[in-house]
Each structure stands twice: as C-alpha cells, then as structure tokens.
Amino acid sequence: MKKLNELLAQKENLLSIYFTCGYPELGDTAQVISALEKSGVDFIEVGLPYSDPLADGPTIQDSSQKALENGINLDIVFEQLMTIKETNKTPLVLMGYLNQMLKYGEEKFCQKVVDCGIETLIIPDLPMVEFENHYQALFDKYGLTNVFLITPNTSEERIRKIDTYTKTFIYVVASSSITGAKGAISKQQMDYFKRVKAMQLKSKLIIGFGISDKPTFTTACDFADGAIIGSAFIKYLGANGIEKITDFIKPIIT
C-alpha cells in the first residue's frame, strides 16, 4: 500500500471515496476497494458500520444498518482488509466511532489496523481533549495518525492547534452538517474555504460533507488538496452495483 503522506506530497486534486464495509453485500469490501482503485480514486475511506452513527446522514446510516444486518463486524472487516493487503496499492483510511475501538480493546484495535497496512484513522466523535489526554500517546505507539475535522464554526485558534497535531490531512467539513447534505457549494462555504486556505496551514486540506459530483469536487479542489465523496457514492453503489463504479468515478476525475 502506498503511503498516504507520499501521495499527499506528490499529487493535487485528490479524490477520496468513502464506502461502508459489508455493503451492499457482506463480502463486497475487497471488490469495492479494487474497483475504486481501478477507477483511479486516490485514497479510500473505509467506513466501519456502526449502530448509532451520529455524524452520518440517512444514506450512510442505511448502508451501515444494511451491512450490520449482513453480519459485518470488526473481525470480519480486518479479515477482509488482510486479504487485499498485498494487492491493493491505494492508501486506506479507517473511519469509525470511538465506541467500536473502545469495546474491541484500544490496543488490539490499533494493532489490527497496523497489521492491515493502514496508518490513518478518522473518528468523528473523538474530541481533541481526549486525544491530548490519552489517544495521542496510544496512536503514536502504533504509528497511527488521527484526522481532525474542522467546520465553519471552528475558531482560528482551534484550527491552528489542530494543524500542529495533524500528521496527514485536516478534514474540512464543508458545512455545519451531517454527511449527505445536498446541492451546490454556496458563497458562504467558499468564503469559509478561502479563510482556511488563507491561514496557510502546514497540513494538507481535504474537503468533505456535501461533495457529490464533478462541479462540487472541482470547486473544492480550488481551495484544498482534494475532496471526499461519501453519501453520493453509497447511493450510486446501492442503485448500480460494483461493476458500474467506474462510471461514477471517471466523470469526476476527467
């Protein structure tokens, strides 16, 4: 697997896709990753289905529920990721909720993540103070990096602090919103992107939440190093299946 930081250093306009493990079918994880890689996606957010995903909108909630009904669990996810460890070159980022890691055992969880060749975690309900008090040391021990989210309401002081903690990229939440919000990017959002860009942070910036197609992706890339598409992809995948993934990705990156 290519290192995410090498990719971030080398390439601009990065496209990342979020997908839910075990969706649409339990055994689809490896195939979805492979299809995304072939389509030219730069890095992939691997979503761990959770029963109570507070930061996710209806589309990802539904896909998570379906995946859980399919029988997905963390052990199966790690097994699935191990099978593609040698063949997959596209960097993977793991996204899940803190309770999943807590219950699995924090050390065991980190070790498994590392065993799968993954170095980066996104945990939307892990607050900065808990990171400082406990998780920073834990993640350092395993060589894992944590991605922080910033929003239009995050103060400059806090963004600067997040910048110092960031070892891969900052996840710029496009709007004060849960995932899956629709529509074009507003002037207000662009002003916020400009404001963040003008701060000249050391960290790379990836925009997510509300990015769904070519126009929104292109706009996001004007202000950041790339963008993440989640709900729009899940919706497409649910309706069209794995074989058609390329048809979703190609128009966005060409």
Added chain:
Amino acid sequence: MKSKFHPDENGYFGQYGGAFIPELLYPNVKELADNYIQIIESEAFQTEYKSLLKDYVGRPTPLYLAKRLSEKYGAHIYLKREDLNHTGAHKVNNTVGQILIAKKLGKTKIIAETGAGQHGVATATVCALMGLECTVFMGEKDIVRQAPNVARMKMLGAKVVPATSGSKTLKDATNEAIRYWIQNPATFYLIGSVVGPHPHPDMVARLQAVISEEMKWQLKEKTGKENPDTIIACVGGGSNAAGAFYHYMEDEAVELIAVEAAGLGVHSGESAATSQLGEVGIIHGSKTILMQDEYGQIQEPYSISAGLDYPGVGPLHAHLYETKRAKFMSATDKEALAAAYELTKIEGIIPALETAHALAVLPKIKFKKDQVVVINLSGRGDKDLEIFIKHLEA
C-alpha cells in the same frame, strides 16, 4: 461544589462522562459549558426560576406520608409528589430552568428528544410560555404507545418529528435530535435527562436538585430530621433519581436505590436494566455504562415504559453504581403494572409506568421498624391509561 459526585472540569464523574461529540458541536457545547454554572447561580436566574417553579409549576410539591402503603410494607413511606407538577411529572423542573438558560444565551429555537412524551410536553409547554419555536423528536414506536402526550405537544404548538431509525424509541429520538443539532448548531438542545455530553448531565441534575432540596425541609418538618433512611427512584436516563438523590449523595447514611426497567426479565433479552447488562462505552456523547454487543454496537433495549426504554444511564448514575453509593435494583413490566394498580387502589394515586417501577421494589426490600423511606413519585399515569386498561382486561 467540589465533591466525589460532581463532575471535574472535563465533565467526568469518576471515569464516566466527558463530551464525546463531533467537532461540529464543539462551539455550542463549549458555550454552554463555559456559562451554565454562572447563569444558574446568578441572582436573576434564581429569582425567575424559583418564581416560575412556585407560581407556574406549582412547587413545592407535597411530601405525602402514604399511610396504607406504609402499613402494608412496615415502613414510613413518603411519596414526593412530582406527579402534581404542571404537565404531570418532574420533567418540567428541568425545562423551566433550561429555557431560561437558552434565553440568556440568546437562543430562539429549541429542540428536544422524548421517550414517554413527558419531557416533550414539558419542553413544548415552556416554549409556548416563552414564545419560542419547539421541535420534539420522538421514536415512532413511542408515538404510538404514548399518543395522549403527542396530542398535547401538538396542541402546545410543537412540531413532533418521528424517529424512524433503529429501535424507534428514546435512543433513536436522541440520535435524531443530536443530528438535527449538528445541522442547526444555532438551536438549543433542551435535553431531558442527565445524559449527553458535558455539561448536560450536570446541568440537568442541578435543575432537578430542587426535588431533594425540598425533601430536606419537608422531612425536617414531618419527622424532625432532614434525612430519610432510604430514597427510591426509577432510572431510565436518570433525571428524577438525580434530583431526588442530589442533596443526599455526600451523606452515606442515606441509602439510595435506583430502579431500572427489567422488561420481561433482566436476562430475557427484552430488558432495559443497563447496570446489569451494560459495559463501559460511549452513547450520546457520554462515557457511561450501556448495553452493547461484543463489537460495541448499541443494543436495542425493551421496557413497557417508554421513559425507561433506554440502553444507557447517565454518567452520574454509572459512577454511583460503580462506587456502590447507590444500590441498583430492577422491576419487570409485570411487577411495575402490579405496583401501579396497588398504589391506585390503596392510595388513590395513578402513577406513571416509569414511576411504578420504583414502587415495584417495595415487596423486595426488608424494612426495619420505623425506617423512613421516600419514593420519588416522578409522574402521573394519565398518559398510560390505554396500557393500564389493556392489562386490566387481560
């Protein structure tokens, strides 16, 4: 106040609590955490809060010596009559306080979650009183089983939004309220129990503390002593118990009993007895004890009582449980129904199904002679009549 049972600066009661929230909510929660104590302790707040509790809510609520119940169980059993509050339950103590905090912070739109509908009604009520917009999230299953409260909320001008995800009960209503809050950070989340991210559990406990504050002087008047031997309260999230225990938590001589809903039986797979079935985890932004599977997926609880049908418990209660400061007991659906009928028959008081769980442990306790027991009669049973009638016929 610094003590074992008050949270530290990060909102921890022992190992429980904190604020596990997405960054999107950080500014709101921080604003509240920075201001709530100062607002609550201000003279202006206290004057308005106390005046509303007196003239609008009808406080102090009576502390009633239930003679026939006492005779039956061989103890001096007092009922703290929270059922006589305006809107019919203890919930309004909290909503009156929080609406004043919301106003002080300049918030104009209020959201809330509700299980049995008591908190929803209490929120809709104070929003009507203050002329603020109110949206209440309620599980689809609870909308059916607590229809009278849905009608009351609507009449009070609130918008009731069904939560259709998961178990379609209180947990899911809370998820939906939090999601809405994330999308609309300018709204004030008027949470109904001692759950959620810090400072919500502590704020709600402080606003419910009026229950035990009154108990102290009322007991002094009636028995000559401020302290009872035992206080019994039901626990879903735990707000009425927090209020009834609050001023007695430090005094280890007072026995505190929290009663959870065991549904069809603690180990039947259809239960909400969190302390018995739960393990440490994170729910609704708080580290506490919750019912979950081996992978941390939150389990769907069950209880006949919508207000106790919750897979977690507030972090204060998790701490009271772990430190053994409070004794945790449970009552099944059947035991709660029997207790509700008993109180109705011998004292002429129809309790809420939630409250009936607290009454249901009376036959399980061996009381000493002259033991003074206070049961927090958290709510009245009008909303549950349909369920009572169904079981009466059966």
